[in-house]
Amino acid sequence: MRKPKNDGKSGKISLDRLSGKRGRGRPRWVPAALVRSCADNYRRLLERGWNDLEDPLLAAQSEQEVAVALRRVPPGYPHELSLLAPLILKVIKEPKFPKRKKAQINFLADSIGAGGAVTPRRSRDICAEERARDAQRHHILRYEFWIECSCGYKGRSENHSCRDCGAILYLPTASESDASRDQ
Numbered sequence: 001m002r003k004p005k006n007d008g009k010s011g012k013i014s015l016d017r018l019s020g021k022r023g024r025g026r027p028r029w030v031p032a033a034l035v036r037s038c039a040d041n042y043r044r045l046l047e048r049g050w051n052d053l054e055d056p057l058l059a060a061q062s063e064q065e066v067a068v069a070l071r072r073v074p075p076g077y078p079h080e081l082s083l084l085a086p087l088i089l090k091v092i093k094e095p096k097f098p099k100r101k102k103a104q105i106n107f108l109a110d111s112i113g114a115g116g117a118v119t120p121r122r123s124r125d126i127c128a129e130e131r132a133r134d135a136q137r138h139h140i141l142r143y144e145f146w147i148e149c150s151c152g153y154k155g156r157s158e159n160h161s162c163r164d165c166g167a168i169l170y171l172p173t174a175s176e177s178d179a180s181r182d183q
């Protein structure tokens, strides 16, 4: 039986993506947004555990020692991190591995965001590209409502107020809207 080819077009991630191995030929296709969101999760996770994790992790010389160090991440998290021990060892031994705590966390998280489907370097690049894209995305600077005021005005609010009489738009608090729904 022939080995199935890397299925880049359908968007499926092959199950061996955690192995850290790369096939021959073109680099694997990985969904950039997923890589970045995994990296973001790893950043949060590592930030929470870093004080306990830092010394044993950075001193680790083997995959086994990395896996032992990773047991110090806060309980309640999926322990997929230990599956990434070989990859993590490679990343923390990179000559470019940063010296400062925050930079170390971000570097490591972004490097493993792709779970080994691409090189740590490519994974970091994908995260950087995704974050740059976010920064360029437009965001809402101002919003208004369409209102009907008791003064008779119907139309767009101005600074969330009635344009005719200046009545201020009153938004019910969460508890009030709960109460009215219960009635």
Ligand SMILES: [Zn+2]
Binding pocket: 149, 150, 151, 152, 153, 162, 163, 164, 165, 166, 167
């Ligand atoms: Zn009005």
